[in-house]
Amino acid sequence: MASTGGPDGYVPSARSVVELLGLLAYGELLAFDRMAADSRLAPDVERRAAMAQLAASEIANYNALADRIRELGYEPETVMAPFMTAVTDFHDSTAPRDWLEGLVKAYVGDAISYDFHREVAEFLEPADRELVRGVLPDEKHSEFLVREIKAAISQDEAVAGRLALWARRLVGEALTQAQRAASDSEGLTDLIVLGAGDLQAVGELLRRLTNNHAERMKAIGLSN
Amino acid sequence: MASTGGPDGYVPSARSVVELLGLLAYGELLAFDRMAADSRLAPDVERRAAMAQLAASEIANYNALADRIRELGYEPETVMAPFMTAVTDFHDSTAPRDWLEGLVKAYVGDAISYDFHREVAEFLEPADRELVRGVLPDEKHSEFLVREIKAAISQDEAVAGRLALWARRLVGEALTQAQRAASDSEGLTDLIVLGAGDLQAVGELLRRLTNNHAERMKAIGLSN
Numbered sequence: 001m002a003s004t005g006g007p008d009g010y011v012p013s014a015r016s017v018v019e020l021l022g023l024l025a026y027g028e029l030l031a032f033d034r035m036a037a038d039s040r041l042a043p044d045v046e047r048r049a050a051m052a053q054l055a056a057s058e059i060a061n062y063n064a065l066a067d068r069i070r071e072l073g074y075e076p077e078t079v080m081a082p083f084m085t086a087v088t089d090f091h092d093s094t095a096p097r098d099w100l101e102g103l104v105k106a107y108v109g110d111a112i113s114y115d116f117h118r119e120v121a122e123f124l125e126p127a128d129r130e131l132v133r134g135v136l137p138d139e140k141h142s143e144f145l146v147r148e149i150k151a152a153i154s155q156d157e158a159v160a161g162r163l164a165l166w167a168r169r170l171v172g173e174a175l176t177q178a179q180r181a182a183s184d185s186e187g188l189t190d191l192i193v194l195g196a197g198d199l200q201a202v203g204e205l206l207r208r209l210t211n212n213h214a215e216r217m218k219a220i221g222l223s224n
Numbered sequence: 225m226a227s228t229g230g231p232d233g234y235v236p237s238a239r240s241v242v243e244l245l246g247l248l249a250y251g252e253l254l255a256f257d258r259m260a261a262d263s264r265l266a267p268d269v270e271r272r273a274a275m276a277q278l279a280a281s282e283i284a285n286y287n288a289l290a291d292r293i294r295e296l297g298y299e300p301e302t303v304m305a306p307f308m309t310a311v312t313d314f315h316d317s318t319a320p321r322d323w324l325e326g327l328v329k330a331y332v333g334d335a336i337s338y339d340f341h342r343e344v345a346e347f348l349e350p351a352d353r354e355l356v357r358g359v360l361p362d363e364k365h366s367e368f369l370v371r372e373i374k375a376a377i378s379q380d381e382a383v384a385g386r387l388a389l390w391a392r393r394l395v396g397e398a399l400t401q402a403q404r405a406a407s408d409s410e411g412l413t414d415l416i417v418l419g420a421g422d423l424q425a426v427g428e429l430l431r432r433l434t435n436n437h438a439e440r441m442k443a444i445g446l447s448n
Contacts, residue, residue, distance in 0.1 A: 026269075029269065029272070029273055029276065032260070032276050032280070033260065033263070033264065033276070036256070036257065036260035036261070036279065037260070037261070039257070040257065044301055045250075045253065045300065045301045045304060046290075046300065046301055048253070049253055049283070049286055049287070049290065049300075052253065052256050052257070052283050052286070053283050053287065055260065055280070055283075056256070056279070056281075056283040056284070057280075059273070059276050059277050059279075059280040060280070062273055062276070063273070063277065066270075066273065076269065076270065076273075077268055077269045077270055080269060
């Protein structure tokens with residue numbers, strides 16, 4: 001077996017890999033759905049089309065993940081089923097009330113998802129590692145989102161405080177639902193604990209995710 | 225000037241071309257929006273993802289059209305503005321009530337749009353002709369839609385009658401709103417009348433569109 005970035009000798013079980021792919025796939029599908037809906041909040045057609053473009057790119061990622069799930073001999077629907085409630089609840093509890101909240105949600109979601117993909121990719125064997133790395137959000141997307149958020153803050157300072165609070169709520173909800181998804185899924189829990197090495201290493205992984213998030217928020221003017 | 229498929233010597237004005245591109249672009253953007261929403265009507269996640277994929281492909285087409293509009297020195301937003309009401313009203317008056325209506329709407333919309341693109345492409349000079357031909361709906365999409373519609377009809381004959389009525393309503397609304405769009409837009413009217421040659425030729429063009437539609441409906445089991 002090819003080596004992975006996890007502790008020596010750790011090779012994730014087929015079940016672990018398939019559960020991870022299922023979670024990521026359903027995440028992409030719902031991200032498409034909600035970003036498509038959020039694009040209607042745009043103040044003009046150009047921005048609306050830009051958000052629609054971000055949504056559309058999630059579908060290509062969904063297809064890549066679903067294809068791999070089928071290749072491994074599973075049905076995407078079955079594999080995604082255990083994660084549907086957690087992912088749906090995350091989105092239901094964080095429906096943006098306006099365009100700016102939609103931008104921040106897209107940015108925070110993309111960025112944390114980017115970091116998470118990069119971290120868990122290390123626990124996988126080469127083929128799946130490449131797949132999970134390959135469905136990372138496009139950096140050009142983040143550029144559009146960052147530019148728009150910065151412009152909005154520079155026009156109205158009160159906006160920064162409101163959006164910083166919103167970003168905190170997004171991360172809180174994401175962590176709550178991620179814990180729920182993991183506790184409903186033995187294979188996924190195994191992958192993260194055994195891939196990271198032990199529970200302490202999982203704690204460090206979570207700290208890296210939240211630290212990176214905090215730094216990004218600071219960089220775009222949303223003090224955390 | 226390069227020749228076009230219209231009457232000898234006819235070269236569409238910049239305004240005519242830009243108005244056509246604006247209509248097509250806004251059509252793509254709204255098609256994305258409505259198909260993304262309609263994907264939620266799917267009975268399972270696989271079908272939902274398939275409809276989401278159809279929606280996503282409209283965005284690539286929108287971008288190609290918007291890029292060309294900018295290249296010609298216009299703002300897509302401005303150019304699309306005159307057509308927004310007609311396109312929005314079409315979709316508002318034809319919101320599918322269930323998954324099957326969504327499938328038929330996607331199929332009828334794709335197919336008539338395909339024919340219309342092919343016809344008007346002939347009135348344009350080579351660069352725009354290629355562009356308008358290039359943003360044709362993907363044939364693979366139609367295959368998915370036809371397969372699903374045929375399967376639904378074969379399981380329940382009463383469905384065919386209901387969907388045939390629905391398809392007729394879709395075409396009626398489309399013609400109503402197309403007339404409205406044309407009457408609000410001198411450049412577009414010019415393009416179609418002068419491109420076709422005269423009013424009689426426009427009538428023939430419309431007849432070809434509706435005949436092709438009727439034949440397609442018959443072929444998938446929706447007698448017209």
